[in-house]
Amino acid sequence: MDFGLTEEEKDIRGAAREFAEKEFPDRARECDLNDEFPRDIWKKACDLGFVAPYVPEEYNGAGIGYMGTCIIVEECTRFDPGIGGIPMMIALGSEVVMLYGTEEEKEKYLSKIPTGENICCFAVTEPDAGSDVAGIKTTAVKDGDEWVLNGSKMFITNGTIADWGIFLAITDPDEKKVHRRFSTFIVDMDKAGVNATKIRGKMGLKASDTADISLSDVRVPEENLLGERRRGFYNVMGFFDRSRVYIGAMGVGIAQGALDLALKYAKERKTFGKPLASNQGIQFELADMKTRVEASRNLVYKGAWATDNGIATPMDVAIAKWYACESAVKNCDQSLQIHGGYGYIDEYDIERFYRAAKVTEIFEGAKQIEKMIIARGLLA
């Protein structure tokens, strides 16, 4: 057993850290305040191979798997959770094309994500169906050699900035087996009838775009059915089994970032004539945070390694995602407490981390869903 990263992985970590450390801090607060997606940083990240790095080299990706992706995501979110999401948030859904798309679809859509020619989105969630994926109501009806889509999607990352999206819709409502009623489609976002509206007032992670999308008689050609008909639900689950690994890495990055901020503050801030960090009570808090970071990182690495080697179980990935994201929330809470009153104002970065962390326990499967998956693995 070897716990060390390879030389190449260490170099990737160093490269990502340097990029994030130099590019993010000056922009993080402003992007969060203004709900602004920093296009210039996204373009630079694409040039360096940091966007959708799991995409194979033949489709313009870095081809460094989920392990390499997790290392980049961790380093980026460590410096800012919002801008730091660029390596994978911008590409959400692209895996579905990678896993189930035809050669033409991979050329036409997937290969444009790592280069920065396109942004995509993954549209599954609806106003009345989030964790309950099979509860979606959007329909796709065959009309000649076209599919006609109708419905509305909610909380869709990149909704207003995406060039295309993966949409889950009901195609076979009469199928006996509920999970076989759905199919996935690629929809170009400039199609007539697609209407995306930016969601404002998010608690955090505002550098990342979120929208609701309505589909009104949107006609897509027959070949835009992605993967097999009636396999849509399974395609979505296949996606989540991968995306949860790097969302777990986001949890590790935020947890580490919160620890970095706490350490810095506890060493600088003097109370009762001595640095905060000299108090055993504070030291215990720091120890809690460090332990969570290490445990989360190892769980995420295991999930990423198993995914790259084709032996990951949904349970492995769910464990990593749940624990790492809960660690992000807990570390932000402890770090903000160490900051005291200063932590509550936006002059200090911890409040932005604190607001961002919570969503990692909600998106890509709420933590209760992760626990259901773990329990299912135990009891199966």
Next chain:
Amino acid sequence: MDVIVCVKKVPDTAEADVSVGAGGREINKERLTFAINEWDNYAVEEAIRLKEEDEGTVTVVTVGGKDKEDILRRSLAMGADKAIRLDMEDPEDSFVLANVLYTLIKDQKFDLVLFGAQSGDFNSGVTGVMVARMLGISHAAMVNGIEVLDGRTKTSRELEGGLNEIYEIKLPALFTIQTGINEPRYVSISGIRKARKKELKVMTPADVGVTEVKPMLSLEKMYLPPPGKIAEIIGGSPEEAAAKLASLLKEKGAF
């Protein structure tokens, strides 16, 4: 143009808690993180730009153990063509190090040798200049611009007060590079991938014929500067304190 760049891995002391070791002659390094010397990074970038403008090769060189190889791989990932690590402990004395580097460089093919103008650890700023003297070639220090002409360069040096002076210098030459001469590129994943296929040669002191020389300086003592008196607490009643503050501000020329 063939360029050799000498690089060094130094501790990042900007935000670290620096303490002096028990012997009083070195800082405690266990808790510090190390990276390529900032000035050297600009030198690597400049060498790669010169190569991209005009044919040639860029070779990066460092002295030290295997743990120093990451700065060489990093430079290769930026676009250098090959790297040499001289496998011996970094002498940490400018004259001894200059002698080692001179011995290594004199047998290499080069038109230009670049150093960082100084290093973030000892800040002596003399190693490059000494190597130039040993090689018997022209040099310029604190260089902030290089334009290649035919067999010569037009080289700009930074002086005090925002002034520059420009020389035409015949090649081969050695320049020590000032920060700000360019904007160093980031390392890309494709660069990291390509770097793995490039040559990273490890040589021993015996391979290059390093002879022992004695340091010209000896380090007596290292200590942290004592805290200066920077704050004055103004006591007394609010009226007295306000009057004292007003007179202090007036005295210092604030009004």
